[in-house]
Amino acid sequence: MTDPDAPLDEIDLAILDQVRSLHSVLDPPPAGLDERIAFAIALETVDLEVARLQEDLLVGSGARGTERIRTMTFDAESLTIMIAIAELPDGLLRLDGWLAPAAAMRVELRVAADTGPARVAFADESGRFVFHGVGHGLAQLLVRRGSGGSTASIVTPSLML
Amino acid sequence: MSADARASDRTARAARLASCLERARGGDRSALHEVVRELNPLLWHVARTQGLPGEESADVVQTTWLELLRRLHDIRSPEALTAWLVTTTRRESWRVRERLRHRANDGDHALETLADPDPGADERLLADERHRILRRHFARLPKRCRTLLRIVALIDRPDYAVVAEALEMPRGSIGPTRGRCLAKLREMLLADAAWSAT
Numbered sequence: 001m002t003d004p005d006a007p008l009d010e011i012d013l014a015i016l017d018q019v020r021s022l023h024s025v026l027d028p029p030p031a032g033l034d035e036r037i038a039f040a041i042a043l044e045t046v047d048l049e050v051a052r053l054q055e056d057l058l059v060g061s062g063a064r065g066t067e068r069i070r071t072m073t074f075d076a077e078s079l080t081i082m083i084a085i086a087e088l089p090d091g092l093l094r095l096d097g098w099l100a101p102a103a104a105m106r107v108e109l110r111v112a113a114d115t116g117p118a119r120v121a122f123a124d125e126s127g128r129f130v131f132h133g134v135g136h137g138l139a140q141l142l143v144r145r146g147s148g149g150s151t152a153s154i155v156t157p158s159l160m161l
Numbered sequence: 162m163s164a165d166a167r168a169s170d171r172t173a174r175a176a177r178l179a180s181c182l183e184r185a186r187g188g189d190r191s192a193l194h195e196v197v198r199e200l201n202p203l204l205w206h207v208a209r210t211q212g213l214p215g216e217e218s219a220d221v222v223q224t225t226w227l228e229l230l231r232r233l234h235d236i237r238s239p240e241a242l243t244a245w246l247v248t249t250t251r252r253e254s255w256r257v258r259e260r261l262r263h264r265a266n267d268g269d270h271a272l273e274t275l276a277d278p279d280p281g282a283d284e285r286l287l288a289d290e291r292h293r294i295l296r297r298h299f300a301r302l303p304k305r306c307r308t309l310l311r312i313v314a315l316i317d318r319p320d321y322a323v324v325a326e327a328l329e330m331p332r333g334s335i336g337p338t339r340g341r342c343l344a345k346l347r348e349m350l351l352a353d354a355a356w357s358a359t
Contacts, residue, residue, distance in 0.1 A: 012343055013167050015350065019299065020314035022292050029205040030219050037201070037226050038194045046230040052253075053220055054260070157223045 039112050039138050040158040049152045051076035051141075053159075059084075074141075076154045079103075081141060085161060093161055095131040097141075102127030105143050112138035112158075136161050171317040174199070178239045186233055193233075197226060200243065203315040204250045207327045210308045211254035217261070221253040240320060247327045294356050298349040306342035313339055 008016070051074035059069040074081040080100045085093050099105060107129045108118040114135075123129040123143075139161045143154040178199055184192035204225060208218035228249055229236075236242050287293045299307060312327050324339075325332040350356045 008343075010167075011347060011351075015295075015343065015347055016310070016314040017167065018291060018295050019310050019346075022287075022295050022299070023206060023311055023314070024202065025287060025289070025292060026296070027206070027209060029201055029222075030215060033205070033219055033222065034194075034198050034201055036219075037197050037223050040223055041193065041197070041226055041230060042190060043230065046233070048227065048231050050224055050227045052224055052256075155227060157220060157227060 036138060036158045036160075039110075040140055043142070043155065045153055047152045049076045049078060049154045051079065051081055051154050051156045053157060072159065074156045079143065079154050081143065081154070081156065083141070091136075092132075093134040093136070095134050095161075097121075097123070097129045097131075099123050099127035099129070099143065105145060108142040108144065109134065110140045110142065111135060111161075118142070134161065175239060175317050178242075182236070182239055182242055186236075196242070200246060203243070203312070204246055206311055206315060207247055207250045208254045210311060210328070211251060211258065213254050213257060213261075217257050218254075221250060221257055224253050225249045240323070243316070243320065244323045244326055247323050251327060251329070291356070294353060295350070298346060298353065298356075301349065302342060302346060305338070306345065309335075309338055310342050310346065 053072065054075050055071070055073040057071050059071055068087060070085045072083050072085070081097065082100070083095055083097045085095050087093055095109070097107065099107075102125065103123065104125050104127075105123050107121045107123055109121070109131050110118045111134065119131055119134075121129040121131055137160070138158050140158045141156045145151060145153060178196065181192045181195045181199070185196055201222065204222045205218060208221045209215075213221060225246055229246065232245065236245055287296060299310075302310070309324070309328060309330075312324055316323060321332055321335040324330070324335050328335075330338070
């Protein structure tokens with residue numbers, strides 16, 4: 001090949017197609033990634049601040065030996081969302097959350113398995129909120145800001161509960 | 162596939178993406194999902210070639226799409242969309258990589274899981290003989306070439322601006338580097354009797 005900027009010929013294009021196909025076999029995106037994203041972006045509002053996952057930890061087997069607690073921390077520019085997820089004996093989950101800086105705000109939990117509207121909880125003055133009886137599956141948290149200042153809601157990526 | 166079929170395949174894909182983008186900008190979420198399906202592989206491989214493990218790569222790709230929601234009204238062409246997505250994926254990857262590195266310094270071993278983005282998948286997993294041959298020769302290319310070709314192969318038109326963004330390479334060097342890398346790979350493949358025979 002003499003001119004590196006020459007347009008690609010048929011052999012080049014065939015090789016590139018093979019390179020594409022090879023990597024789709026060797027290192028494919030995880031199964032379900034498209035669906036996770038489709039769920040996450042199915043929001044009515046686009047006035048959003050994205051809270052990025054900073055930490056996802058499984059905390060031992062719990063003090064009572066039966067409860068495993070998973071803690072997750074999400075950081076947005078203006079807000080940190082922490083949640084602790086405990087699986088209860090009935091197989092459902094309790095989700096305890098904290099907002100920092102603490103503020104009384106409306107928190108919504110979208111669960112893929114739910115057909116109705118998002119569940120709603122209200123964080124108290126210390127920023128605490130709780131959801132009971134949550135099923136497993138894809139979920140997403142949305143924190144609605146009160147009046148005044150920015151109107152953007154804070155949204156987490158979809159998470160697999 | 163013939164060259165004509167391949168070219169018209171690529172043209173059709175570009176046209177479909179343009180129409181989906183138009184509808185997605187108008188608020189059609191199912192069109193946006195189609196855009197996701199079309200461009201997710203590219204974003205995935207951008208994150209992977211930035212050296213992120215699989216789980217973090219998936220997070221980065223998801224964050225990128227969420228960030229897109231509030232920018233969508235500013236983005237008018239498929240080229241601009243691809244460039245924006247690739248740039249955002251690279252920046253997000255960089256951010257996550259720094260965080261992992263930070264944790265590694267704190268005694269956490271997260272960084273040890275930072276795999277070579279060219280996975281050492283077992284060659285026996287490749288059912289296709291052509292894939293096995295290609296993989297053997299591809300692995301002999303310098304890392305820079307492997308990364309470049311992996312991304313270029315996912316872009317329908319030689320959009321150097323997008324590739325340059327994805328790889329943090331100067332725009333002017335993409336064409337010549339691509340030419341050299343592809344020539345090298347082509348030379349190895351054409352010299353391999355097994356490749357010509359398939």
